[in-house]
Amino acid sequence: MRTPPKGLEPSPPEPARAPWRHRLHTIIFEADTRAGRTFDIVLILAIVASIFLVILETVTERGTPLGRALFVAEWIVTGLFTIEYIARLIAVRRPAAYATSFYGIIDLLAILPAFASIVFAGGRYFLVLRALRLLRIFRIFKLAHFLSGAQVLTVAIRAARYKIAVFLFTVVTLVIIVGALMYVIEGGTNGFTSIPASMYWAVVTLTTVGYGDVAPVTVLGRFVASLVMILGYGIIAVPTGIVTTELINAARRPEDVSGQACPSCSAEGHPVAARYCFACGSTL
Secondary structure, eight states, X not given: OOOOOXXXXXXXXXXXXXXXHHHHHHHHHOOSSHHHHHHHHHHHHHHHXXXXXXXHHTTSOTTSHHHHHHHHHHHHHHHHHHXXXXXXXXXXXXXXXXXXXXXXXXXXXXXXXXXXXXXXXXXXXXXXXGGGGGGGHHHHTTOHHHHHHHHHHXXXXXXXXXXXXXXXXXXXXXXXXXXXXXXXXHOGGGTOOSHHHHHHHHXXXXXXXXXXXXXXXXXXXXXXXXXXXXXXXXXXXXXXXXXXXXXXXXXXXXXXXXXXXXXXXXXOOOBTTOOBOTTTOOBO
């Protein structure tokens, strides 16, 4: 019997999961069943409620009865989210793959600030990062056209990353040159106290924000500032054109996306006809 060439050996089969873990995965990661859909809707409502709790805490005194109630309620929600995160790790075949995935990191960030607040008092207000978990709403309500659109946008940005990197490098170089030039022209008496301070002015002016806290006074300085302002309007169009071109190219090869989550790493956004996970290669 001939052995297959090196590197072409069949991958070992995925280890079978206990029935309860399979059921847990279906409830937590899939929205095709009634139980899974109910779980996801309750999760969305809990996320929204948690965000409002954090917002209300900033306008309520901690020592008042309402403040104490909000504090306790927030810790109850954090405890539930912690249990949910642990359940997600248990439900997948590869917990490490899920923990390092996009949604895995977002889920972890949803609970870390609460525990960080034990050491750093203001850390709990970063719990508003839980709003990122609302991205799951596209899968929950089977908005496949939104998933397809998100995939097209992701492909376009990924294809344009090198062009955008070159563009940003050019902008940074321009900011350094203009900052140094304005430092020489205006000097510290007109607010350009250093090259970093002048670079700050260059960024504000080049992006057409124009705070006005630092402004040139000399004729030559105003002339250079005018050129930078005009250049800023032209620069804004560059990344827009790059991304638009890649969006058109990506839209020419549309692909329907399913809401199925990988049972091993929980990755989502697979094509409808996909048999294997694009992230970890596991069987779907």
